[in-house]
Amino acid sequence: MSDQTLTLNNITSGGRSQGAEEPSNFMDHGAPLPQHYGETRTVLLPRDPHWMYIYWEITEKTYVDLKSKHGENIFITAQSVVRMVEVNPSLQPLRSLDVPVSLDAKNWYLHADKEGGSWYAELGLKTPDGRFILIAKSNLITLPNARVSDIIDEKWVTIKEELEKVLEASGGGKVGMGSLELARMLAQRWETLAQISSWRGISSISSMNMTMGEEKRKERSFWLVADCELVLYGATEKTATVTVAEKPIELYPDGTFSLRLALPDGNLEIPIEAVSGDQKDTRTIHISVTRKTENK
Template identity: 30%
Template sequence: MTAATLRSLTAKDLAQMARERGVAGWHSMRKEELIRALIRKARRQASADAKGESLEKRSASRQAAGGVAGGGKGLRHSTSPQVRQQIRQLHNKLAMVRNLASTTADASVKQDRLVVMVRDPYWLHAYWELAPRSVERAQAAMGQRWHGAQPVLRLFRLQPDAASLLERDIPIHGGVRNWYVDVQDPPADFRLEIGYLADDGSFYCLARSNEVSTPPAGTSDAVDDNWTAVAENADRIFAMSGGYSAQGASKELQELLEERLRRPLGSPMKTRYGAGVAARESEQLEFAVDAEVIIYGATSRDAHVTLQGEPVQLRQDGTFAVRLSLPDRRQVIPIVASSFDGVEQRTTILAVERNTKVLEPVVRDVAEVHD
């Protein structure tokens, strides 16, 4: 039993070991105090065992020489099979917590991958698939540092100059294949790495993720934390994760979503050919676009507000929201708030312009696309 081995255990496991070994005052000790107490207990026990073995040898020698009638009873080793079994169980539990590899029976991981999806401005969803041989390579490469290593997700914030700034290390554990990561200050660009962080600060990387961009705050609703919600919002998640951008999404992200949803994702030219297309080839594509503008704000609860001369009804907290049509022209919209006694008046003018252009339709030949 070494200090490094004990530090790899949780405080709860250390407290259980201290209680079973009769360490006085274990219930009020912190983790480092438990480690020191267990090491002292083990040293005293080893010293006692050495003395017991010496007594047993002297007793056996006297019995063999006939010097002691009736024989003396030797001291037995104090570590019972039950304690040894508990220690083995703790080691097995530690190994399972540290193992990030896919262990399910149907998991046939061909290549390691870490995929990140944007769920909303403040949350990322990380999903990984790692082969057992990759974890074995990490263990071999880290050597003695492996015993104190902890599995982590590394969160990097991408800078405008393409540099990656390490934001923080997120401790994770085995037995799962996804993790939710909270982020701040949207919009921002992020990337993740998964691997093992040693006590000396060195990091062994198993896989790197795609780069994603969170949207501005308030531009998207929260998404439930399950694959059903991903299926319902797949196109939006795919788009926020870079799927429809000029750079495009990573190959791993597109493969993962297509495997889970069992349908292709991407631009319409890549996904439109399927069942039922032939029957609709002769139909004309209907396409209509319109726009509205929502003006909202807040004032005193007893104030009087007008928009373009029309009174606006306030909510109980003084907030208001008005939806207006947005015709194809420039509009100047004055919003005026007056105090309840008419002494003070404030005016805000919004200038809004809509300029709609309808381009000529483009009709592609199916044969040319297949070629």
């Protein structure tokens, strides 16, 4: 039986203007985030294998245009909904689900009835006669699977020097445990998995050791393997530059991003920094993750 404990600490620092001198005892929390950005849009983010998070903004002009086109009472007579649309690998819609929401809430959690699907969302109004009036369409996301992946990515099958670089890039080299120790731990875990796989693959033994082999197989007939990984996601302005553990990452066109990281035992420090397009403002978020795996 395996008990796995994860502890996450999230520390956010406000924006700061470059080139300004600050006293050592002064903490700049930055300007408060604006309540709106003057653009009608909605953004969809994956939270876990079965949940998504959506937030939106609707400008006053959009409200006026909708009332002008569909009637002054359209927001009273029609139901506000988020239409969840699942798509296939070719991005063709497979099905849609309507979730009633309150437009004043400006954000909502959406439940997916299966893991690993690709979705986008449409914020809109559903009239009594069944018509759907689109207000804004979100970006496309793919939910993670709720299990250990059966795909072995070749980038993890690498020599020790390259593995150290991977660990250092993910923040592993910046915590109390050194990269070499983490590399040894990963190697030991993979070796254990390989041994378990070989135990299951035993198909024949010699007649002289039949009794001993049967006893070993009985001892090893029940087994358990478990592991976990980390999904990091977020959003910022479309023109911003974002780094994770001092490594630049590519943003989606709407300013969102997501990464899948290995999660070995020990402490993992993940600094995330965004710099505005004009290079004048910076915001940082520091996430600390601790994993402890116990085998009994």
